[in-house]
Amino acid sequence: MDADNTSLSKRILSIDILRGFVMIVMALDHTRDFFHIGAMTADPLNPENTTGLLFFTRWITHFCAPVFVFLSGLSAYLSAQHKTPAQAASFLFKRGLWLIFIEIAVVSLGLTFNLQYNFIILQVIWATGWSMIFLALASRISYQSVVVIGYILVFGHNLFDLLPKPADQTAGLILKVFFTASGTVVPLSSNHLVGIFYAILPWTGIMFLGYGIGAWYKKEYAKELRKRKLLVAGILTILLFITLRLINIYGDPAPRKEYRDFFKNLLSFFNVSKYPPSLQYTAMTLGPALLFLALIEKTANWFTKINAVYGAVPFFYYVIHFYLLHILLVMAFFATGHSEKEIMQVPFLFRPAAFGFGLPAVYLIWICVVASLYLPCRWFKRYKQTHRQWWLSYI
Structure with missing residues (x-):
């Protein structure tokens, strides 16, 4: 879901490989939501x-959203190199509005x-759309302003965890929508609700940092220098996560719990908050992603080629995989003897709380869904490479 796939005359495979990897892993979490016996309880x-x-x-799916948003910012920088500043900002603004519409009308359905x-x-599409709109505005000021704002948002938004919540209901809702939402449900009417699960500005910060890294991928930038910077940035980011987690004072709204059991302590160490993406969560996920980008750039094998196919058409893959998973859910719903009286469920129709299978079945369904989307993604990737219709840059 990068800013403009078709504008790049020569795609950077390492970006597509990493994006494809997280798109594949992302489908595992959605498969678990739909099909695992304990997902709703x-x-x-x-x-x-x-x-x-x-x-x-x-936990492994924690890497998906931040890497996805980060790479969207990186790709936005690269696509802007082929446009005037005004054209780049205009495209980002329109793409952001388009993504917000798609989240509401298509993905939610x-x-x-x-x-x-x-x-x-x-x-995530909602947060990505708003982040692109803010990036369109900030990028018109300067590249430096985007980077500075990105660091302020990523490193500073957890300060709201230390402050008292606003007494005013409207101010509290605004704070949740932009900074602290972890599952805010807003009633629109007696039978229509909106669930805001991605606070906007922490994700905007991640996109802005990706935009900043984009400068390392300019054609004239030395590959070896880029690799060294990615390695150093990745290692420092991982060390930041470990340090903050050990200190256990700042960077996550839920402090790490201590257990007498070693295994539980290990799990607790990595159990950081995604909603909203805390500083610790962001460091834990982006650190390895930066190392991956550094190490994968000159690698070419069957694994990287497969990942690059999904990574080249992430929006296409993302939307279709939800519909495919839900169609399979409907089939499984009736195949396991559930009746029409059980269809109406919140939030997913055809998904009773007691429905589901064990993890082996979840992994099997996930592999089948991802594999079944390979050929359609490869076809659409080739279509985008050989066609230049304006609407392709939005898909």
Whole structure:
């Protein structure tokens, strides 16, 4: 879901490979939401009642959203090199509005299958859209302003965890929407709700930092220098995560819990807050991503080629995989003997709380869904490479 895939005359494969990898892993979490027996009733990251495999199944998908948003910022910088500042900002602004619309009208429908839109779910596409709008505005000031604002947002937004909540209801809602939302449900009417699960500005900070890294990918930038900078940045970011986690004072709204059991302590160490993305969460996920970018740049094998296919058409893949998963859910719903009386569920239709399978079935469904989307993604990737219609830059 980068800013403008078609504008790049020569794609940077390392970016597509990393983006493709996180898109593949992302589908695992959505498969778990739809098909795992405990997805609606238990927290897979709670060290007190989870298992190692269940924890890992959820935890590994933590890398998806921040890497995705970060690479969107990086790609926005690269695509801007082929436009005037005004053209680049205009495109980002329009793309942001488009993504917000898609989140509400298309992605939310794929998640819920509720044609009446009784529950609208606002997640990563919503946050990405708003972040692109803010990037369009900030980039018109200067590249430096984007980087500075990005650091302020990423490093500073957890200060709101230390401040008292506003007494005014409207001010409190604004604060949640922009900084602290972790599952805010806003009623629009007696039977229509909006779930805001991605606070906007912490994700905007991540996109801005990705935009800043984009300068390292300019054609005239030395590859070896870029690799060294990525390695150093990745290592320092990981060390920042470890340091903040050990100090356990700042950088996450839920301080690390101590247990008498070593395994539970290990899980607790990595159980950081995604909603909103805390500084510790961001450092934990982006640090390895930077190392991955450094190490994968000159690697070419079957694994990287497959990932690059998904990474070249992330928007196409993202939207379709929700509908495919939900169609399979409907089939499984009736195949397991559930009746029409159980269809209406919140937030997902055809998804009763007691429905589901074990993790082996979840992994099998995930692999089948991802594999089934390979050929359509490869076809659309080639289509985008050989066609130049204006609307392709929005898909």
